[in-house]
Amino acid sequence: MAALMEFQTDSGAQVTVEVDRHGPGARLVSRGENSLAQAGRTFDEALIGIRSAAESALAVFREGTLKPDGVELEFGVKLTAEAGAVIAKSSVEGHLTVKLSWSPGSGPVGP
Template sequence: MSELLRFRTGDDGVIVVEADPSDAGVQRVGRGGVVEVKRRFEDALTDIQHAAAAALAVFRDGDLQPDGVELEFGIKLNAEAGAVIAKTSLEGHLTVKLSWNPGT
């Protein structure tokens, strides 16, 4: 059974997210309960933003010099950790697509 995580947002708003109770950081609070997350929604996503910026810097500034870089990853929201890169199978999920335009 899923648990609900309630995140506060910067403008005194609220977002409720469904989470898998088997994930670390989700504590069962009873049937139909909602876990209040201490971190703001924006703060949780900022961690992912920093991870994406670091990954982009590696591919843009490296020896390959692609004309385009695309990153794709899933995000899971967690009561303890905030936003985390979601896993597929037993590993973290990150897809990187590099492109070069001929003649540039």
């Protein structure tokens, strides 16, 4: 059964997220059908690793010979009390979709 976890943002706002289960690092604040726990870290802190992953992926796709005009990344993100934000799995593998785009006449230079 899913549970609810409350994260506080660095600006003080509350974000409630559905999680698979409460784990270490969460503080249970209500019980019942949709029990609520407060996360041990802020929402912003939980997402720092995902931001770093996105920055790294963008650097990889922007550098090199392809030189796309646009790079679009899509991560499936799962929030947990103990690990913060993690890239969620889709089927058996991690979820990352990458789209590269070029404007007409500005595609990669051939050999």
